[in-house]
Amino acid sequence: xxxxxxxxxxxxxxxxxxxxxxxxxxxxxxxxxxxxxxxxxxxxxxxxxxxxxxxxxxxxxxxxxxxxxxxxxxxxxxxxxxxxxxxxxxxxxxxxxxxxxxxxxxxx
Amino acid sequence: xxxxxxxxxxxxxxxxxxxxxxxxxxxxxxxxxxxxxxxxxxxxxxxxxxxxxxxxxxxxxxxxxxxxxxxxxxxxxxxxxxxxxxxxxxxxxxxxxxxxxxxxxxxxxxxxx
Numbered sequence: 001x002x003x004x005x006x007x008x009x010x011x012x013x014x015x016x017x018x019x020x021x022x023x024x025x026x027x028x029x030x031x032x033x034x035x036x037x038x039x040x041x042x043x044x045x046x047x048x049x050x051x052x053x054x055x056x057x058x059x060x061x062x063x064x065x066x067x068x069x070x071x072x073x074x075x076x077x078x079x080x081x082x083x084x085x086x087x088x089x090x091x092x093x094x095x096x097x098x099x100x101x102x103x104x105x106x107x108x
Numbered sequence: 109x110x111x112x113x114x115x116x117x118x119x120x121x122x123x124x125x126x127x128x129x130x131x132x133x134x135x136x137x138x139x140x141x142x143x144x145x146x147x148x149x150x151x152x153x154x155x156x157x158x159x160x161x162x163x164x165x166x167x168x169x170x171x172x173x174x175x176x177x178x179x180x181x182x183x184x185x186x187x188x189x190x191x192x193x194x195x196x197x198x199x200x201x202x203x204x205x206x207x208x209x210x211x212x213x214x215x216x217x218x219x220x221x
Contacts, residue, residue: 005149032208043114043198043212044152087151089210094159094202095141095167096210100151 003027004087006099013106016077023088024070031091033071038085038101047086062103078086080105110135114199114213122219129216131199134180140202141182142158142210143174145195152198158182165210194220 007022025033032051036044048057051065057064061082063074073086085103089096114131121127133139144152154172156169163170164174173188175183182199199213 001182034210039213041196041217043200043215046209046211049207049209089152091208094204095154096143097145097154098152100149 004028004090004097004099006102008084008102010025011105013078013104014082015079015106015108017075018076018078020070020075020087021073021104022070022087023073023099025088025090026028027090027092029092031093033066034091034096035062035071035073036087036089038087040085041068044087064089075104079105080106080108082106110171110201110203112199112201112211112213114216116216117214119219121189121218123191123220124141124188127184127189127193127218129184129197129199130137131182131213132180133182136180136201136203138179140204141176142202143182143184144198144200144212146198147195155215158185179212189220191220194218200208209213 004025026093032049034049037045037047038044053068054068061076065072083106085101087097087098087101111134140158142154146152158164158176161176165184172186197216200210205208
């Protein structure tokens with residue numbers, strides 16, 4: 001069965017304290033791995049899509065990387081506005097299967 | 109540009125009452141459409157998806173149903189709500205082809221009491 005597991009469930013950081021979120025997956029025929037940001041009470045907002053092992057993408061303080069079995073979302077020198085839940089998803093056929101997310105809290 | 113509209117934002121319904129959530133997409137034709145549910149503190153669960161008018165695929169057997177009466181309209185329904193139907197419901201559409209992406213609506217917070 002295809003599965004997406006994110007860790008840790010929650011992450012509390014001090015402003016400027018860099019860290020990484022993990023997304024491990026088991027899926028046959030991966031078409032893409034997605035990262036989303038979700039603020040409380042809102043729909044997820046697209047961040048990145050990664051398609052092949054070794055691929056990296058960056059956006060401001062966020063950098064996503066992909067291996068054959070997992071993806072990492074690195075947050076460099078986070079700010080309080082980076083506080084959110086970060087969701088990872090894998091695409092198979094025309095569907096996305098999501099992990100439970102990592103809730104990141106950045107304290108000033 | 110493409111936009112997705114979902115309403116209402118918040119809904120409180122008694123157990124046993126019917127449900128109808130509507131979602132429309134603008135600025136694209138023949139989109140793939142999706143309904144997801146997110147329980148408190150949990151990930152997104154795919155409920156239904158549709159690749160065309162009248163074509164509905166159900167991912168999880170449950171008390172809900174979906175319909176697609178028009179190309180860019182997707183409706184989630186229930187004849188009788190259960191307590192377990194409470195959650196955050198999200199409609200989404202997929203841009204297919206190169207660089208496929210899933211775009212979400214703003215969500216409906218449903219509380220069944």
